[in-house]
Amino acid sequence: xxxxxxxxxxxxxxxxxxxxxxxxxxxxxxxxxxxxxxxxxxxxxxxxxxxxxxxxxxxxxxxxxxxxxxxxxxxxxxxxxxxxxxxxxxxxxxxxxxxxxxxxxxxxxxxxxxxxxxxxxxxxxxxxxxxxxxxxxxxxxxxxxxxxxxxxxxxxxxxxxxxxxxxxxxxxxxxxxxxxxxxxxxxxxxxxxxxxxxxxxxxxxxxxxxxxxxxxxxxxxxxxxxxxxxxxxxxxxxxxxxxxxxxxxxxxxxxxxxxxxxxxxxxxxxxxxxxxxxxxxxxxxxxxxxxxxxxxxxxxxxxxxxxxxxxxxxxxxxxxxxxxxx
Numbered sequence: 312x313x314x315x316x317x318x319x320x321x322x323x324x325x326x327x328x329x330x331x332x333x334x335x336x337x338x339x340x341x342x343x344x345x346x347x348x349x350x351x352x353x354x355x356x357x358x359x360x361x362x363x364x365x366x367x368x369x370x371x372x373x374x375x376x377x378x379x380x381x382x383x384x385x386x387x388x389x390x391x392x393x394x395x396x397x398x399x400x401x402x403x404x405x406x407x408x409x410x411x412x413x414x415x416x417x418x419x420x421x422x423x424x425x426x427x428x429x430x431x432x433x434x435x436x437x438x439x440x441x442x443x444x445x446x447x448x449x450x451x452x453x454x455x456x457x458x459x460x461x462x463x464x465x466x467x468x469x470x471x472x473x474x475x476x477x478x479x480x481x482x483x484x485x486x487x488x489x490x491x492x493x494x495x496x497x498x499x500x501x502x503x504x505x506x507x508x509x510x511x512x513x514x515x516x517x518x519x520x521x522x523x524x525x526x527x528x529x530x531x532x533x534x535x536x537x538x539x540x541x542x543x544x545x546x547x548x549x550x551x552x553x554x555x556x557x558x559x560x561x562x563x564x565x566x567x568x569x570x571x572x573x574x575x576x577x578x579x580x581x582x583x584x585x586x587x588x589x590x591x592x593x594x595x596x597x598x599x600x601x602x603x604x605x606x607x608x609x610x611x612x613x614x615x616x617x618x619x620x621x622x623x624x625x626x627x628x629x630x631x632x633x634x635x636x637x
Contacts, residue, residue: 325350326460328426333486335391337428337459344454346544347581350435351448355419356383358411359404372400386422393482406481409446412439421446430461430487431473436545437462438583451544451581461487463545468508469501500541507537514554521608524558525634531555532633549578549589556596560603562612566619568600570632 324341325348331337344350357375364371376387392399393406407425408418424437424446434452439445454460465476470490477485492500510530513519520527531554538548552575559567576593583590596603600616620631629635 331428331459334428336426337461338426340454340456340458340460342456344450344460346450346452348450349447349584350450350460351423352440352443352445353421353423353447354445355411355421356387358417358419359408360417369398369401372404376400387420390420390422390425409437410439412441415439419446424448424462427460427462429464429477429481429485430459431463431465431467431470431485431489432487432542433461433463433545434458435460435462436582438546438587440584440586441588442586447584449582449584452542467504467543467547469504470497471501503537503541507534507541510534510537514558520558520561524562524612527558528555528634531558532635544581546579546582549575549582549593552578553593556603557605559612560600560606561608563607563610564612564614565600565616566614567612567632568603568606569597569616570619572596572600 325344326338327341328336329339331339356379361375362368362371376384379387387403390403390407392402394402396402404418404420407420409421409424411417411419419439427435427437427448434450434454435448436451437446437448440447448460448462450460464481465473467473468476474485474490477483489500490497510533514527514530514534516527531551534551535548537543538551552571556568556571556575559571572593576590576597579587579590579593600606620628623631
């Protein structure tokens with residue numbers, strides 16, 4: 312059985328719902344899926360803002376599910392429950408709900424997206440699209456026929472943190488590609504990912520960004536290098552470029568704001584598609600870098616947009632972009 316636009320259908324070609332050893336059901340690529348391809352566009356069966364009685368959520372969810380069409384009811388009841396027993400409707404929602412955006416307190420139930428299994432090194436990224444009111448899933452790397460298509464259920468980090476989060480919130484032991492590395496390989500990976508966490512905290516220090524922006528920008532470049540070694544291609548990448556944009560914007564550097572906005576925009580498109588809200592906002596900063604809300608706190612790095620280098624090779628541009636001496 313194949314999947315398209317949030318529905319199981321025999322006529323589609325991209326994904327097959329099949330048994331995956333040790334995981335139950337999973338979604339398998341029927342043919343090669345190129346990075347950037349939108350795999351699924353799914354409207355929620357329902358969202359949690361349909362709840363009316365906060366004092367009796369289970370009864371309220373039962374009402375919502377019973378009001379669904381028969382195929383919707385079957386789709387909901389077929390979803391995995393991490394905590395079978397009491398409150399079955401609530402536990403299915405807890406096990407399968409996705410927030411409607413990173414800062415939203417409203418969740419939705421997406422029966423197709425819920426079929427994607429977890430990997431700490433996923434080959435796809437999910438993102439809520441406000442414009443279409445659908446959850447989109449894009450391939451962030453090339454997927455070969457027969458490969459499982461996976462999402463990450465967590466934010467990342469070294470293996471010890473990932474395993475605790477997965478076990479605590481989802482009730483299983485992760486045995487993905489990243490968690491199954493040899494002890495020596497895992498140690499190297501964990502050291503990198505722990506270092507990325509430390510650098511990320513330093514990048515988020517406003518005093519450091521204000522008074523030592525060269526060091527903060529160097530930290531961004533170091534994190535990007537870690538992401539490349541660790542094959543991180545999810546939303547952490549555009550967020551990192553946005554961090555670099557913020558550093559340059561604070562110090563009036565229009566040329567670098569535009570360059571980092573372009574890179575953040577391109578990485579967002581890979582994860583979310585051309586018409587996400589964030590992509591539109593980044594495109595504005597490419598053309599009008601001075602419109603960044605915290606632009607110009609200091610004039611220390613002041614440049615104009617036209618000062619972005621044009622006649623340099625890739626290596627030279629990278630040295631300019633990161634203000635690197637070598």
